[in-house]
Amino acid sequence: MSLLHLSSLAEISAVEWDALLPDDQPFLRHAFLLSLEESGSVRPENGWQSDHLLWRENGVLRAAIPGYRKRHSRGEYVFDHAWADACQRAGIPYYPKWLGAIPFSPVTGARLLGDEDAVLKLLSALPDNLYENGLSGAHINFTTPFANQIMQQQPDWLERLGLQYHWHNKGYRDFQDFLDTLMSRKRKQLRKEREQVMSSGFEFSWYRGDGLREDQWDFVYTCYANTYAVRGQRPYLTRHFFSLLAERMPRSIRVVISTLQGQPAAMAFCLMDGNTLYGRYWGCLAEFDRLHFETCFYQGMDFAIAEGLQRFDAGAQGEHKLVRGFEPHITHSWHYLCHPGLRDAVGDFLLQEREGVRGWAIEARDALPYRRGD
Known part of the structure:
Protein backbone atom coordinates (compact mmCIF):
# COMPACT_ATOMS: atom_id res chain seq x y z
CA MET A 1 0.00 0.00 0.00
CA SER A 2 1.42 3.40 -0.91
CA LEU A 3 0.66 7.08 -1.48
CA LEU A 4 2.00 8.14 -4.86
CA HIS A 5 2.42 11.53 -6.54
CA LEU A 6 1.86 12.25 -10.23
CA SER A 7 3.52 15.34 -11.68
CA SER A 8 1.33 14.98 -14.76
CA LEU A 9 -1.85 13.14 -15.58
CA ALA A 10 -0.02 11.83 -18.64
CA GLU A 11 1.62 9.34 -16.26
CA ILE A 12 -1.66 7.43 -15.90
CA SER A 13 -4.04 6.15 -18.54
CA ALA A 14 -7.42 7.75 -19.12
CA VAL A 15 -9.08 4.36 -18.65
CA GLU A 16 -7.55 3.86 -15.19
CA TRP A 17 -8.25 7.43 -14.00
CA ASP A 18 -11.78 7.70 -15.37
CA ALA A 19 -12.71 4.35 -13.84
CA LEU A 20 -12.58 6.08 -10.43
CA LEU A 21 -15.08 8.80 -11.38
CA PRO A 22 -18.53 8.46 -9.79
CA ASP A 23 -20.41 10.40 -12.47
CA ASP A 24 -20.07 12.06 -15.88
CA GLN A 25 -19.13 15.55 -14.70
CA PRO A 26 -16.65 16.77 -17.34
CA PHE A 27 -14.25 18.66 -15.04
CA LEU A 28 -12.93 15.47 -13.45
CA ARG A 29 -12.21 13.57 -16.62
CA HIS A 30 -8.67 12.70 -17.61
CA ALA A 31 -9.13 14.56 -20.90
CA PHE A 32 -10.09 17.82 -19.17
CA LEU A 33 -7.29 17.80 -16.59
CA LEU A 34 -4.67 16.69 -19.10
CA SER A 35 -5.75 19.43 -21.52
CA LEU A 36 -5.09 21.98 -18.79
CA GLU A 37 -1.56 20.63 -18.43
CA GLU A 38 -0.68 20.10 -22.08
CA SER A 39 -2.04 23.48 -23.13
CA GLY A 40 0.22 25.27 -20.65
CA SER A 41 -2.75 26.64 -18.71
CA VAL A 42 -1.53 24.69 -15.67
CA ARG A 43 2.24 24.66 -15.24
CA PRO A 44 4.82 25.31 -12.51
CA GLU A 45 5.79 28.65 -14.07
CA ASN A 46 2.37 30.11 -13.33
CA GLY A 47 2.14 28.64 -9.83
CA TRP A 48 0.22 25.44 -10.61
CA GLN A 49 2.46 22.39 -10.26
CA SER A 50 0.47 19.22 -10.87
CA ASP A 51 0.67 16.91 -7.88
CA HIS A 52 -2.14 14.38 -8.14
CA LEU A 53 -2.34 11.92 -5.26
CA LEU A 54 -2.89 8.19 -5.86
CA TRP A 55 -3.39 5.27 -3.50
CA ARG A 56 -2.43 1.85 -4.85
CA GLU A 57 -2.78 -1.54 -3.23
CA ASN A 58 -1.03 -4.51 -4.81
CA GLY A 59 -0.54 -2.44 -7.94
CA VAL A 60 -4.24 -1.63 -8.27
CA LEU A 61 -5.39 2.01 -8.23
CA ARG A 62 -7.93 2.31 -5.41
CA ALA A 63 -8.20 6.05 -4.76
CA ALA A 64 -7.04 9.43 -6.05
CA ILE A 65 -7.39 13.18 -5.55
CA PRO A 66 -6.66 15.65 -8.37
CA GLY A 67 -4.16 18.06 -6.86
CA TYR A 68 -1.60 20.83 -7.27
CA ARG A 69 1.21 22.47 -5.36
CA LYS A 70 0.52 26.19 -5.26
CA ARG A 71 2.74 29.22 -4.71
CA HIS A 72 -0.20 31.62 -4.67
CA SER A 73 -3.96 31.43 -4.15
CA ARG A 74 -5.22 32.70 -7.50
CA GLY A 75 -7.74 30.76 -9.56
CA GLU A 76 -9.17 28.82 -6.59
CA TYR A 77 -12.38 30.72 -5.69
CA VAL A 78 -12.07 29.77 -2.03
CA PHE A 79 -10.26 32.83 -0.82
CA ASP A 80 -7.50 32.36 1.75
CA HIS A 81 -5.44 35.45 0.91
CA ALA A 82 -6.04 36.86 4.40
CA TRP A 83 -4.59 33.70 5.94
CA ALA A 84 -1.51 34.00 3.75
CA ASP A 85 -1.10 37.69 4.63
CA ALA A 86 -1.35 36.93 8.36
CA CYS A 87 1.31 34.25 7.99
CA GLN A 88 3.62 36.65 6.19
CA ARG A 89 3.29 39.21 8.99
CA ALA A 90 3.98 36.51 11.57
CA GLY A 91 6.94 35.07 9.70
CA ILE A 92 5.17 31.77 9.02
CA PRO A 93 5.57 30.34 5.49
CA TYR A 94 2.17 29.77 3.85
CA TYR A 95 3.41 28.80 0.38
CA PRO A 96 3.89 26.29 -1.07
CA LYS A 97 0.64 24.58 -0.15
CA TRP A 98 -1.21 21.61 -1.63
CA LEU A 99 -4.63 22.06 -3.23
CA GLY A 100 -7.14 19.36 -4.13
CA ALA A 101 -9.33 21.06 -6.71
CA ILE A 102 -10.12 21.62 -10.37
CA PRO A 103 -8.13 24.65 -11.56
CA PHE A 104 -10.12 27.81 -12.32
CA SER A 105 -13.42 25.93 -11.82
CA PRO A 106 -15.54 26.75 -8.73
CA VAL A 107 -17.78 23.76 -9.38
CA THR A 108 -18.83 21.29 -6.71
CA GLY A 109 -17.84 17.76 -7.69
CA ALA A 110 -16.07 14.60 -6.61
CA ARG A 111 -12.62 15.23 -5.15
CA LEU A 112 -12.11 12.01 -3.19
CA LEU A 113 -12.11 9.45 -5.98
CA GLY A 114 -12.37 5.71 -5.42
CA ASP A 115 -13.78 3.48 -2.71
CA GLU A 116 -14.20 4.85 0.79
CA ASP A 117 -11.75 2.51 2.52
CA ALA A 118 -8.91 3.46 0.18
CA VAL A 119 -9.80 7.17 0.36
CA LEU A 120 -9.55 7.04 4.15
CA LYS A 121 -6.10 5.46 3.91
CA LEU A 122 -4.96 8.15 1.48
CA LEU A 123 -6.22 10.93 3.74
CA SER A 124 -4.58 9.40 6.82
CA ALA A 125 -1.22 9.40 5.01
CA LEU A 126 -1.56 12.99 3.77
CA PRO A 127 -0.53 15.01 6.89
CA ASP A 128 2.87 13.31 7.25
CA ASN A 129 3.36 13.73 3.53
CA LEU A 130 2.79 17.48 3.86
CA TYR A 131 5.49 17.81 6.52
CA GLU A 132 7.94 15.70 4.51
CA ASN A 133 7.48 17.90 1.44
CA GLY A 134 7.63 21.26 3.19
CA LEU A 135 4.01 22.17 2.49
CA SER A 136 2.09 24.45 4.86
CA GLY A 137 -1.15 22.52 4.53
CA ALA A 138 -3.74 20.90 2.31
CA HIS A 139 -6.97 22.34 0.95
CA ILE A 140 -9.78 20.43 -0.77
CA ASN A 141 -12.32 22.69 -2.46
CA PHE A 142 -15.97 22.35 -3.57
CA THR A 143 -16.66 18.91 -2.17
CA THR A 144 -19.73 16.69 -2.52
CA PRO A 145 -21.85 15.27 0.34
CA PHE A 146 -19.91 11.98 0.03
CA ALA A 147 -16.63 13.78 0.64
CA ASN A 148 -18.11 15.97 3.38
CA GLN A 149 -19.14 12.91 5.37
CA ILE A 150 -15.63 11.50 5.08
CA MET A 151 -13.89 14.79 5.91
CA GLN A 152 -15.98 15.29 9.04
CA GLN A 153 -14.29 12.16 10.41
CA GLN A 154 -10.78 13.53 9.83
CA PRO A 155 -9.06 15.13 12.84
CA ASP A 156 -7.73 18.68 12.44
CA TRP A 157 -9.44 19.35 9.10
CA LEU A 158 -11.41 22.62 9.15
CA GLU A 159 -14.66 23.04 7.24
CA ARG A 160 -15.36 26.22 5.29
CA LEU A 161 -18.69 27.19 3.76
CA GLY A 162 -19.37 29.40 0.76
CA LEU A 163 -22.42 30.46 -1.18
CA GLN A 164 -23.29 30.16 -4.86
CA TYR A 165 -26.51 30.53 -6.81
CA HIS A 166 -27.91 27.77 -9.04
CA TRP A 167 -31.03 27.66 -11.19
CA HIS A 168 -33.24 24.57 -11.05
CA ASN A 169 -35.44 23.39 -13.89
CA GLN A 310 -32.22 19.66 -14.06
CA ARG A 311 -29.79 22.38 -13.05
CA PHE A 312 -27.89 25.39 -14.39
CA ASP A 313 -24.72 26.32 -12.48
CA ALA A 314 -23.76 29.71 -13.88
CA GLY A 315 -20.57 30.16 -11.86
CA ALA A 316 -19.38 31.59 -8.57
CA GLN A 317 -20.77 34.53 -6.61
CA GLY A 318 -23.28 36.98 -8.07
CA GLU A 319 -26.12 38.01 -5.79
CA HIS A 320 -27.75 39.57 -8.86
CA LYS A 321 -28.66 36.01 -9.84
CA LEU A 322 -31.17 35.81 -7.00
CA VAL A 323 -33.73 38.11 -8.65
CA ARG A 324 -33.47 35.95 -11.78
CA GLY A 325 -34.48 32.78 -9.97
CA PHE A 326 -31.09 31.33 -9.03
CA GLU A 327 -31.36 29.77 -5.59
CA PRO A 328 -28.69 29.92 -2.85
CA HIS A 329 -26.48 26.83 -2.67
CA ILE A 330 -23.97 26.27 0.15
CA THR A 331 -20.53 25.01 -0.93
CA HIS A 332 -17.98 23.16 1.19
CA SER A 333 -14.21 23.12 1.36
CA TRP A 334 -11.78 21.55 3.84
CA HIS A 335 -8.45 22.81 5.16
CA TYR A 336 -5.59 21.14 7.02
CA LEU A 337 -3.03 23.64 8.34
CA CYS A 338 0.22 22.27 9.69
CA HIS A 339 1.04 25.19 11.99
CA PRO A 340 -1.00 24.66 15.19
CA GLY A 341 -1.33 28.37 15.98
CA LEU A 342 -2.57 29.15 12.47
CA ARG A 343 -4.95 26.19 12.63
CA ASP A 344 -6.47 27.46 15.88
CA ALA A 345 -6.84 31.04 14.62
CA VAL A 346 -8.41 29.99 11.32
CA GLY A 347 -10.65 27.52 13.14
CA ASP A 348 -12.06 30.33 15.31
CA PHE A 349 -12.63 32.50 12.25
CA LEU A 350 -14.36 29.73 10.29
CA LEU A 351 -16.69 28.98 13.20
CA GLN A 352 -18.06 32.53 12.94
CA GLU A 353 -17.96 32.58 9.13
CA ARG A 354 -20.02 29.40 8.86
CA GLU A 355 -22.79 30.91 10.94
CA GLY A 356 -22.74 34.00 8.73
CA VAL A 357 -22.95 31.96 5.53
CA ARG A 358 -25.84 29.88 6.84
CA GLY A 359 -27.64 33.01 7.93
CA TRP A 360 -27.19 34.72 4.57
CA ALA A 361 -28.40 31.61 2.73
CA ILE A 362 -31.64 31.83 4.70
CA GLU A 363 -31.99 35.56 4.04
CA ALA A 364 -31.20 35.09 0.36
CA ARG A 365 -34.19 32.84 -0.07
CA ASP A 366 -36.41 35.75 0.88
CA ALA A 367 -35.03 37.66 -2.11
CA LEU A 368 -36.05 35.01 -4.63
CA PRO A 369 -38.64 36.21 -7.17
CA TYR A 370 -40.93 33.17 -6.96
CA ARG A 371 -44.55 33.56 -5.94
CA ARG A 372 -44.92 32.64 -2.30
CA GLY A 373 -45.98 29.05 -1.87
CA ASP A 374 -44.16 27.92 -5.09
Missing part, protein backbone atom coordinates in the same frame (compact mmCIF):
# COMPACT_ATOMS: atom_id res chain seq x y z
CA LYS A 170 -38.69 22.36 -12.22
CA GLY A 171 -40.04 20.61 -15.27
CA TYR A 172 -40.69 23.84 -17.19
CA ARG A 173 -42.14 23.49 -20.68
CA ASP A 174 -40.46 26.70 -21.84
CA PHE A 175 -39.15 30.02 -20.51
CA GLN A 176 -42.66 31.45 -20.25
CA ASP A 177 -43.61 28.53 -18.03
CA PHE A 178 -40.75 29.56 -15.72
CA LEU A 179 -41.84 33.21 -15.82
CA ASP A 180 -45.32 32.21 -14.74
CA THR A 181 -43.89 31.04 -11.39
CA LEU A 182 -42.54 34.52 -10.59
CA MET A 183 -44.09 37.47 -8.83
CA SER A 184 -45.61 39.93 -11.26
CA ARG A 185 -43.01 42.69 -10.84
CA LYS A 186 -40.09 40.31 -11.23
CA ARG A 187 -41.70 38.61 -14.22
CA LYS A 188 -42.04 41.96 -15.97
CA GLN A 189 -38.42 42.84 -15.19
CA LEU A 190 -37.04 39.65 -16.75
CA ARG A 191 -39.31 39.93 -19.77
CA LYS A 192 -38.25 43.54 -20.27
CA GLU A 193 -34.56 42.63 -20.09
CA ARG A 194 -34.96 39.97 -22.76
CA GLU A 195 -37.05 42.18 -25.01
CA GLN A 196 -34.52 45.00 -24.74
CA VAL A 197 -31.71 42.78 -26.02
CA MET A 198 -33.76 41.20 -28.80
CA SER A 199 -35.13 44.55 -29.99
CA SER A 200 -31.54 45.77 -30.37
CA GLY A 201 -31.05 43.16 -33.08
CA PHE A 202 -29.02 40.52 -31.25
CA GLU A 203 -29.36 36.91 -32.35
CA PHE A 204 -28.11 33.79 -30.56
CA SER A 205 -26.84 30.45 -31.85
CA TRP A 206 -25.74 27.38 -29.88
CA TYR A 207 -22.87 25.11 -30.98
CA ARG A 208 -21.44 21.82 -29.79
CA GLY A 209 -17.69 21.61 -29.32
CA ASP A 210 -17.09 20.03 -32.72
CA GLY A 211 -19.42 22.48 -34.46
CA LEU A 212 -17.14 25.52 -34.28
CA ARG A 213 -14.51 26.49 -36.83
CA GLU A 214 -11.06 27.55 -35.66
CA ASP A 215 -11.82 31.20 -36.44
CA GLN A 216 -14.89 30.92 -34.20
CA TRP A 217 -12.73 29.47 -31.45
CA ASP A 218 -10.41 32.46 -31.97
CA PHE A 219 -13.42 34.69 -31.32
CA VAL A 220 -14.39 32.68 -28.22
CA TYR A 221 -10.89 33.05 -26.82
CA THR A 222 -10.70 36.75 -27.65
CA CYS A 223 -13.90 37.33 -25.69
CA TYR A 224 -12.70 35.18 -22.80
CA ALA A 225 -9.34 36.96 -22.61
CA ASN A 226 -11.01 40.35 -22.82
CA THR A 227 -12.84 39.77 -19.52
CA TYR A 228 -9.42 39.65 -17.85
CA ALA A 229 -7.84 42.42 -19.92
CA VAL A 230 -10.45 44.98 -18.81
CA ARG A 231 -9.39 44.25 -15.20
CA GLY A 232 -5.70 44.47 -16.04
CA GLN A 233 -5.18 40.72 -15.56
CA ARG A 234 -3.84 37.88 -17.66
CA PRO A 235 -6.25 35.06 -18.57
CA TYR A 236 -5.77 31.73 -16.82
CA LEU A 237 -6.39 29.58 -19.89
CA THR A 238 -4.40 29.51 -23.11
CA ARG A 239 -5.90 29.51 -26.58
CA HIS A 240 -4.58 25.96 -27.09
CA PHE A 241 -6.71 24.67 -24.21
CA PHE A 242 -9.93 25.36 -26.10
CA SER A 243 -8.73 23.51 -29.20
CA LEU A 244 -7.58 20.52 -27.17
CA LEU A 245 -10.85 20.32 -25.29
CA ALA A 246 -12.91 20.65 -28.47
CA GLU A 247 -10.95 17.74 -29.93
CA ARG A 248 -11.12 15.51 -26.85
CA MET A 249 -14.50 16.33 -25.29
CA PRO A 250 -16.68 17.90 -28.00
CA ARG A 251 -19.94 16.44 -26.70
CA SER A 252 -19.44 18.06 -23.31
CA ILE A 253 -18.98 21.56 -24.74
CA ARG A 254 -21.73 24.03 -25.59
CA VAL A 255 -21.06 27.58 -26.78
CA VAL A 256 -23.63 30.27 -27.41
CA ILE A 257 -22.54 33.07 -29.73
CA SER A 258 -24.41 36.35 -30.01
CA THR A 259 -24.32 38.24 -33.29
CA LEU A 260 -25.35 41.78 -34.15
CA GLN A 261 -26.02 42.57 -37.79
CA GLY A 262 -24.32 39.31 -38.73
CA GLN A 263 -21.14 40.02 -36.75
CA PRO A 264 -20.17 38.11 -33.58
CA ALA A 265 -20.47 40.29 -30.51
CA ALA A 266 -20.43 38.07 -27.41
CA MET A 267 -20.20 34.46 -26.29
CA ALA A 268 -20.71 32.16 -23.32
CA PHE A 269 -18.70 28.93 -23.02
CA CYS A 270 -20.39 26.09 -21.13
CA LEU A 271 -19.79 22.46 -20.24
CA MET A 272 -22.52 19.94 -19.53
CA ASP A 273 -23.23 16.46 -18.27
CA GLY A 274 -26.44 14.46 -18.19
CA ASN A 275 -27.89 16.56 -15.39
CA THR A 276 -26.35 20.03 -15.35
CA LEU A 277 -25.27 22.91 -17.59
CA TYR A 278 -22.16 24.66 -16.26
CA GLY A 279 -21.67 28.23 -17.40
CA ARG A 280 -17.93 28.80 -17.29
CA TYR A 281 -16.70 31.77 -19.32
CA TRP A 282 -18.24 34.75 -21.00
CA GLY A 283 -16.97 37.74 -22.93
CA CYS A 284 -17.92 40.44 -25.39
CA LEU A 285 -16.14 42.77 -27.80
CA ALA A 286 -18.00 45.86 -26.57
CA GLU A 287 -20.40 46.72 -23.77
CA PHE A 288 -24.10 46.40 -24.54
CA ASP A 289 -26.84 47.01 -22.00
CA ARG A 290 -28.30 43.74 -20.59
CA LEU A 291 -26.38 41.56 -23.06
CA HIS A 292 -24.56 39.84 -20.20
CA PHE A 293 -27.81 38.73 -18.56
CA GLU A 294 -29.18 37.34 -21.82
CA THR A 295 -26.02 35.56 -22.90
CA CYS A 296 -24.97 34.13 -19.53
CA PHE A 297 -28.30 33.50 -17.80
CA TYR A 298 -31.42 33.47 -19.95
CA GLN A 299 -29.88 31.62 -22.88
CA GLY A 300 -28.56 28.97 -20.49
CA MET A 301 -31.96 28.61 -18.83
CA ASP A 302 -33.59 28.24 -22.26
CA PHE A 303 -31.02 25.59 -23.17
CA ALA A 304 -31.48 23.64 -19.92
CA ILE A 305 -35.25 23.57 -20.44
CA ALA A 306 -34.94 22.43 -24.05
CA GLU A 307 -32.44 19.69 -23.16
CA GLY A 308 -34.29 18.52 -20.06
CA LEU A 309 -31.38 19.33 -17.74
